[in-house]
Amino acid sequence: MTVHVHILGIVFVMLALVHVIFPRFFRWKEEFATVSLINRQMMYVHAAFIAVVVLGIGTLCLRKADELIQTSLGRYLCLLLSIFWTLRLFVQFFGYSSILWRGKVFETTVHVVFAAFWAYAAVVFGVIALG
Secondary structure (H helix, E strand, O other): HHHHHHHHHHHHHHHHHHHHHHOOOOHHHHHHHOOOOOHHHHHHHHHHHHHHHHHHHHHHHHHHHHHHHHHHHHHHHHHHHHHHHHHHHHHHOOOOOOOHHHOOOHHHHHHHHHHHHHHHHHHHHHHHOOO
């Protein structure tokens, strides 16, 4: 199971780092030009904090995999992470409109890859939590 936790850690770190390109990739400067200052800044701040939390999860998986697997606190954290990523998986299908990805090769690929990753994370953390 340690290998799976390390794989999750690597992907989470990569996901956190890719947040750096979000403003440019998603053209936030243009997209948020007409949005109020508070809403614009909330998007930037929330995206930054999401990146920090995902980076934290990634480093936790890479540096403390054994503790996640072998201790009651680690298994409890894994239970919370399994619930979190299960909810994120549902959001992938019910929080985003299929108009955003259906019939578009790149977007559909990203949708499927992330759905698979959220499911993988939920299952790995869930299996650890259940011991």
